[in-house]
Amino acid sequence: MFSATFEYLFRLVAPELERRHNRGRPTISARKQLLIALWYMGTPNSYRSVCKTFDVGHVTAVRAVRCVCHALHSLTPHFITWPRGDKVDTTVADFRRKSPFPGVIGAIDGCHIVINAPKSSDGAYINRKGTHYPVPACV
CATH class of the missing domain: 1.10.10 (Arc Repressor Mutant, subunit A)
Incomplete structure (x- = not known):
């Protein structure tokens, strides 16, 4: 620090x-x-x-x-605040442009959750390290 x-x-x-x-x-x-x-x-x-x-x-x-x-x-x-009013729509649209995950209005931390990626949209479930099964950063 x-x-x-x-x-x-x-x-x-x-x-x-x-x-x-x-x-x-x-x-x-x-x-x-x-x-x-x-x-x-x-x-x-x-x-x-x-x-x-x-x-x-x-x-x-x-x-x-x-x-x-x-x-x-x-x-x-x-x-850490929740968006309000028109800011909700703007925030959802901003997140939507970055990821196909719908309805996101905020993100905190960078913890990875191990998941089995669906075969139909495999590419949507790859983390920044290029894997579906990252080692969890937190429990």
């Missing part, structure tokens, strides 16, 4: 992270919470490794990841 991207993300989530209190005990900074969460989500490391890397306890690391996820979730209405 570029440092400018981190700073942008930090400005978005910091207000939510800074207003959380830990029953009167000092909390770790919003910046450290975000670093812990991004490290945990971006690596295959265990919480044990994250705790050692950031010199925090297990509960602190888990709480940081949860708080950051909550802060990110609270921002979703600003970034």
Whole structure:
């Protein structure tokens, strides 16, 4: 992640992270919470490794990841919206030009779902890697 991207993300989530209190005990900074969460989500490391890397306890690391996820979730209405009114027709037409899949008004993520392609429209079910049976990106 570029440092400018981190700073942008930090400005978005910091207000939510800074207003959380830990029953009167000092909390770790919003910046450290975000670093812990991004490290945990971006690596295959265990919480044990994250705790050692950031010199925090297990509960602190888990709480940081949860708080950051909550802060990110609270921002979703600003970034993920359903089209409304005339925008629905425009969006459906735009997706239709890109793919023969009908009635699409939005797409999130890039997960592949393993399917058996119908023999009649085999070409409509090939992913960007040219296969019908991709390894799933998520479960």
